[in-house]
Amino acid sequence: MIYNNNVCLHDGILQTKRFKTEDKLLIEVTNLTKRYGACTAVDNVSFKIRNGRIYGLLGPNGAGKSTTMNIITGCLAPTEGTVTVNGYDILENPIEVKRQIGYLPEIPPLFPDMTPYEYLTFVAEAKGVDSESVLRQVSEVMVLTGIVGVRDRLIKNLSKGYKQRVGIAQTMLGNPDIIILDEPTVGLDPKQIIEIRDLIRRLGEKKTVIVSSHILAEISAVCDHVIIISNGRVVADDDISCLEASVTPTKDISITVKGDMEGVREALLAIEGVSDVAYDSSSLDKTPGAVQLTVTVTSSEDLRDAIFFAMAEKKYAVISMEQKEMSLESIFLSLTDDTDPVEDSKKKKKEAR
Amino acid sequence: MLAIYKRELKAYFHGITGMLFIGILLLFAGFMVFTNNLYGLSSSVAYTLYTSEIILILIVPVLCMRSMAEDRHNKTDMFLLTLPVKTSSIVIGKYLALLTVYAIPVALISLYPLVLGLYGEINYVTTYTSILGFFLLGAALIAMCQFLSALTESQVIAAVIGIAATFALFSLNTIASFIPSSALASFIGFAVLGIIAGLITYFTVRNLYVALAVGLIIIVPFALIFIFASDMLDSLFPTVLTLASPFTSFETITTGLFDIAAIGTLISHIVFFVFLTNQSMDKRRWA
Structure with a gap:
């Protein structure tokens, strides 16, 4: 097939x-x-x-x-x-x-x-x-x-x-x-x-x-x-x-940049289409001297090029940059989220029997 | 059915159970032949079998304990239900495997009269009727113990309840002789029987209405008889108890009577319990 x-x-x-x-x-x-x-x-x-x-x-x-x-x-x-x-x-x-x-x-x-x-x-x-x-x-x-x-x-x-x-x-x-x-x-x-x-x-x-x-x-x-x-x-x-x-794709970007937190933030916010920059504590990349950030994007364009050149201009080294995708994981969670925990545990007990 | 029969039969001889069962039964029957026929100089093999029946109380429940309970414990019972075979084929296949294990020592026992016949007069008709009766008695007890095994996951519980139940059947004669022959006693006896039947039904199918119906079907007619024609009930209960025990039927056969009623009782015991086993397995699908 x-x-x-x-x-x-x-x-x-x-x-x-x-x-x-x-x-x-x-x-x-x-x-x-x-x-x-x-x-x-x-x-x-x-x-x-x-x-x-x-x-x-x-x-x-x-x-x-x-x-x-x-x-x-x-x-x-x-x-x-x-x-x-x-x-x-x-x-x-x-x-x-x-x-x-x-x-x-x-x-x-x-x-x-x-x-x-x-x-x-x-x-x-x-x-x-x-x-x-x-x-x-x-x-x-x-x-x-x-x-x-x-x-x-x-x-x-x-x-x-x-x-x-x-x-x-x-x-x-x-x-x-x-x-x-x-x-x-x-x-x-x-x-x-x-x-x-x-x-x-x-x-x-x-x-x-x-x-x-x-x-x-x-x-x-x-x-x-x-x-x-x-x-x-x-x-x-x-x-x-x-x-x-079927899930609305987001254009948010997670980025790891070498440099000081405030300078990077300012440079990123200056780019057109970026609405917010937040510290990303969940990032696995723990390179010393680097900051991990999540960039919230409002425009529908892919802003990765713009971000790269903005960082290069300020001599901030981009260690990694990734467009966040809505994974199956989040689809699954959003679909199965609205469960009643009490009823759920009852059912589990019943099934265990 | 054949596949299940073959698997079950192999399982009894993979482990020690089958051999142990055959060994103990032959040892006990051999001992009885020695004391009655050889040492006691009697030519009645029927009497030897009659004295041997007591060993069945112990060994049949132990043989049957794994029949249904093991599959429930291993969760393979649900698997058997997903195979393209009927529930009844599973139950009958398992029953026939048990019956085959039991048939081996009985076949060997049926050689005894031939050997004894070399040294004296043997009434072969009575003897072989008794051996048939002995086989049917075991078959009836196996059917009951298989049913008890279907009620639990635990083989130990199946064996213990099985021994208690076979012992209860064995002593039914004695119990019956203690019951007064008055109509009231008979009615109470039947009422208790109805309640027990209702309880067993409830624990088998877990349905209150069905259980009540089974109980009432037994109790109501006897209540009516008791009210309108109470002398019909005189000593009826003790008589029914005596007749219902497969041991009584077997004992009737050993007296040398080819009693159709006794053989019928034994066969209906088998059919009844195999049917119940089938129901209890089938009902798990509807749980």
């Missing part, structure tokens, strides 16, 4: 063009609601998952990500709403739905007393893979996830990273169209995280992958499309590039 990051969903014409070859609705979630007693974990959630992309389900802890995934995979029943997977309804045709999906829950569902080989053979057989292809599929996924070397060790003796790989290997058996991974990198070390991300990207070349996470970097590293869930509701559902573009 060739996917152009610059093409946005907002653009009607381009959208139809791009989806002409690949537009196949795989999962449709409509008005999904799940209540635990008085507590609503998922509240009227609707979204669509299309063929051949990597989706990120993002949200703070306890937002209802896992609950949504558990419902899609058929191990929880919704209170209200419908989910169809490849045209099959999860309540009317659960067996067929489960055949379409490979699912890795938050805690890898491993039997500690089996070896990865035995375990994968069991899963393949339980998924109804015919007996001639079981061996082939099992060796294929073992190669793909790099667990051939540990195939005959007991799962309980494996490291967390390998356990996670065995869990991911399991999702691919039976060749489902959709792979759902719930927080696949939690508790792994940075090297393992990179390896798992690579694996997810490789998976995404052939299949539709849904990854959930409460870590934004995770999602932006591997996903094409992000669905943000907060407090059981969908607050954003868009391509990552579109989400970034």
Whole structure:
């Protein structure tokens, strides 16, 4: 699949063009609601998952990500709403739905007393893979996830990273169209995280992958499309590039300059379009004899050239200068900010149970 | 179902549980054969089995404790639900694996009469009917203990409750003989039964209305009978208690009667508890 990051969903014409070859609705979630007693974990959630992309389900802890995934995979029943997977309804045709999906829950569902080989053979057989292809599929996924070397060790003796790989290997058996991974990198070390991300990207070349996470970097590293869930509701559902573009870009500049604070300030304020200059305490650059400043810009032009020449004129050395971008981080925070902390903690308790 | 059956069966023999179960049952039954048939010079294997039944109280709950509880503890039960198989296949697969472990010692025990037959007269019909009864008794107890294992995450709790429950069934005869045969006592007995059934339902499905309905379905008819035709209830409760115990059914079979009612009771025990296990697993999806 060739996917152009610059093409946005907002653009009607381009959208139809791009989806002409690949537009196949795989999962449709409509008005999904799940209540635990008085507590609503998922509240009227609707979204669509299309063929051949990597989706990120993002949200703070306890937002209802896992609950949504558990419902899609058929191990929880919704209170209200419908989910169809490849045209099959999860309540009317659960067996067929489960055949379409490979699912890795938050805690890898491993039997500690089996070896990865035995375990994968069991899963393949339980998924109804015919007996001639079981061996082939099992060796294929073992190669793909790099667990051939540990195939005959007991799962309980494996490291967390390998356990996670065995869990991911399991999702691919039976060749489902959709792979759902719930927080696949939690508790792994940075090297393992990179390896798992690579694996997810490789998976995404052939299949539709849904990854959930409460870590934004995770999602932006591997996903094409992000669905943000907060407090059981969908607050954003868009391509990552579109989400970034949807936020009003600022032209503010953070700058580190060698020189005295007051002189630099005056020189900067003299430039046309600069409305304010403030000391930036959050800057990581701690060069001795330099000042870190944030320049608030009102004009729509890029003022970096002007600032450079103004500084050069006064013999102030510019150590670094950077245009501030509204990052996904801030989009995420602004979208999930309006949560009620009391209700939130209640929900968390409920989920923990 | 086959995959789950195979996995479960392997799991019993990966660990010590399966071998321990088979070993203890054979040791105990062998000891009983020695004291009754060899040392006691009796030709009744049925009586030997009758004296062996007590060991099932201890070893069946220990065999069954991991069946459902372990998966709940490892969080693999939800995973099994995401596989493209029916809940009933999971439960029946697990049940059949337990049954296979139990069938191995019973198959070996059925060789005893052949050996004993070399040295004396054996009534093979009675003997093999009794062995069938012994197998069904174990199967009924396994079904119940599997259900108890489905109620908890803790294998230890499953085993302890299992031992208590099998022991309660074992002593149901004795308990029944203590209950007065008056109609009032019978009514109270059924009422208590209704309350217990209601409580079990409540803890299984966590729904007050369903639990009340189950309790009332049992209590109301007996209340009506008690009010309008109380002599029908005379000594009914102790009789029902006696008949309900799988141990009683087995004991009836060991007397040499191929009692259809007894075999029916044992089979309905199995069906009832396998059904309950299935419900308790299925209901976790709706929690």
